[in-house]
Amino acid sequence: MVDLDDGELVGGRLDAPSVSASGEPTIALRPDGLELALRTDEGIARWSLDPAVWRAAACALAGRGFTPEEASRYAELGPAVVATCSTGLDRPVNSG
Helix, strand or coil: CECCCCCCECCCCCCCCCECCCCCECEEECCCCCEEEEEECCEEEEEECCHHHHHHHHHHHHCCCCCHHHHHHHHHHCHHHHCCCCCCCCCCCCCC
16 A cells, blocks of 8 residues: 555555456445455455555554653654543653
8 A cells, every 4th residue: 555645655565456257346435435345265354455444453452642752752742642532541640
């Protein structure tokens, strides 16, 4: 996948044929660009490309927002990046 804004490769290469042996497409991008589907031997694999979904998953995985040090490190990316967790998890962790 490629970031369309700057043409940079995002993540690793997805090695899959774009059409099956019968000529049917095996990869599809939802029209709004927020989901990718891939036909596999087991069925259809779907990946969300929605930044909000990825943010929520990161917050759930971390179980917290940024520490003060992390917030400082990423501050130049803007408040939307620093305040990643909208459920109060973006409050700094008490390190004491």
